[in-house]
C-alpha cells in the first residue's frame with residue numbers, strides 16, 4: 001500500500017510540508033537506521049473530531065508516503081474518563097478515513113516499565129513523594145520570571161519516598177494526598193522543569209488493567225517513554241506541546257542511562273492545531289453537549305466529530321481534501337468552516353447521484369395528461385461521471401413541485417412556474433402554467449399546467465427555448481421523508497475564545513426539520529452502493545444512518561452554494 005518516494009528526488013521536495021522535509025532529511029542521513037515510525041496517540045476519553053483528522057492525516061499519511069509505519073497508541077493513563085466505547089469508535093473512524101495502523105499499543109502496556117523507571121529515579125534521588133496539596137504545589141511553582149520554591153518534602157530520605165510510592169499504588173492513599181515529583185530544577189526558565197508531577201493516585205478501575213494500579217503516570221511521564229519503548233522515530237503532535245519538548249528529551253535521556261543512542265531516539269515535532277469557526281474541538285465540551293442532551297449524541301450531524309461528519313454525509317475523501325487545503329504550519333490560526341464545506345462541495349459534485357426531492361411541496365396537476373397514465377423517464381445519475389449510469393423516474397398527471405417555484409404575479413426574471421409561461425419539468429416535458437387554486441386564506445393549494453406531448457426530453461426537436469427547468473416527483477410514485485437542514489452549531493465565530501459559557505452560544509436554529517418532503521424512490525433505495533446524493537437544485541444530502549425504511553430521514557450535508565460568503 002505504501003508508496004515509496006525517493007528522498008533525493010528534488011521534484012517532490014517542493015510540495016513537502018515542513019515535517020515531511022524533516023523526515024526526508026532524516027531518512028537521507030540514515031537516522032534511526034533509516035526507519036520511519038510514527039504513532040497516533042488519542043486518549044480514549046471521547047470521539048475523534050475533525051482536529052484529530054488533521055493529526056491522523058499527518059501521522060498515518062507521512063508513514064504511508066515515505067514507507068514507514070504508524071501505530072495506534074491509546075493514551076490511557078487516566079481511568080477516570082476512559083472507556084472501551086471510545087476505543088472502538090476511534091478504531092472505526094481511523095479506518096473509515098482510509099488509514100491502517102501497524103500495531104495497536106496502549107500506554108497502559110507500559111505501566112510496569114514506567115513504574116520501574118520511576119522507582120529507579122527515586123533511588124537515584126531524582127524523584128520524591130510530595131504530600132502537599134495541588135494548590136500548595138501550584139503556589140510554589142513561581143512564574144516564568146520568578147523561581148519557584150522548594151517543597152518541604154523535596155529532600156526527604158529516598159527510603160521514605162520508596163515506601164510511600166508503594167503505598168500510593170496500594171489503595172491506602174486517598175486521591176490527592178500525595179504525588180510523585182521529578183526532582184529537576186525549581187528555578188528553570190521552563191516551568192515544566194520545576195519538579196513536574198509524574199505520578200498521581202486515581203482510585204478507579206482501569207478499562208484494561210482493572211485494579212492492578214492505583215498510581216498512574218502523568219502525560220509527560222508516559223508519552224515520550226512510550227515512544228521510546230515502541231521505537232517511534234518521529235513523534236508528531238500539536239504546538240501546545242512545544243514547551244514540553246525539553247522534558248520529553250530529558251526523560252528519554254534518563255531512560256537510556258548513559259547509553260549513546262547515536263540519534264536513535266524519538267524526536268518530537270509540532271504543527272498547528274486545527275481550529276474551526278462556529279464550532280468547538282474540546283472533547284470535554286463536546287462530551288458535555290452529548291451528556292446534557294444538547295445534541296443527538298456524538299454523531300449528531302452538527303458535531304465536528306468524524307462520526308458526526310460521516311452521518312452528515314461527508315466522505316472520507318472530502319475530509320482529507322480539506323486537511324490538504326489547510327496544510328500544516330507552525331502558526332496557530334482559526335480556519336473558516338466554509339472551507340470544510342467547500343471541500344465537501346467539490347468532492348460531492350464529483351460523486352453524488354442526482355435525484356429529485358421536493359422539500360416544500362405543492363401539488364402540480366397536468367390537466368391535459370391522461371388520468372391513470374404513467375411514463376418512465378430516464379435521468380442521468382451523475383453528469384460528472386458517465387459510469388454512474390442512469391435511472392428512471394415516474395411521470396404522471398399529479399406531481400409535487402416546490403412551493404417557491406410558483407408565483408402568480410412574478411417579476412420578469414422569475415423563470416419558473418407563472419401563469420401563461422412555459423417551463424421544462426426536468427427529464428420530462430415542457431409545460432405551460434394555466435393557473436392555481438387557493439384556500440380561503442389565499443394560500444396556493446394546487447397549481448395547474450398543460451403539457452406539450454411533443455416536448456419530451458430527448459425527443460427530436462423537443463428542445464425549444466424555455467428558460468427554467470424545475471424538479472418534481474410524481475405524487476403517487478414517491479416516498480414521504482423527513483429532511484433535516486443544519487446550520488452552524490454556534491452563533492459566534494470562536495466559541496472557545498468567548499467568555500460566556502459555550503452553552504449560551506449554541507445556535508437555536510442549528511437544526512431545522514422539514515416533516516413533509518417527497519423524494520423519488522431511487523433516493524431511498526438505490527443499488528449503486530453510493531450513499532451520496534444531490535437533491536437537484538437544493539443541495540447535497542444523505543440518508544440518515546438512524547433512519548428506517550418506514551420513516552426515511554435525510555440530512556443536508558451542505559447546500560449547493562456558499563451561504564457563509566453571502567453574509
Ligand code: ATP
Nearest residue numbers: 041042043051052054055237238273274281282283
Ligand atoms: P482534548 O484536550 O480536547 O481532550 P486532546 O488534544 O488532548 O483533546 P488527544 O486524544 O490527546 O486529544 O489527541 C490525540 C492527538 O490528536 C494528539 O496528537 C493531538 O495533538 C491531536 N489533536 C487533537 N486535537 C487536535 C486539533 N484540533 N488539531 C490537530 N490535532 C489535534
Ligand code: MG
Nearest residue numbers: 042043075219
Ligand atoms: Mg490529550
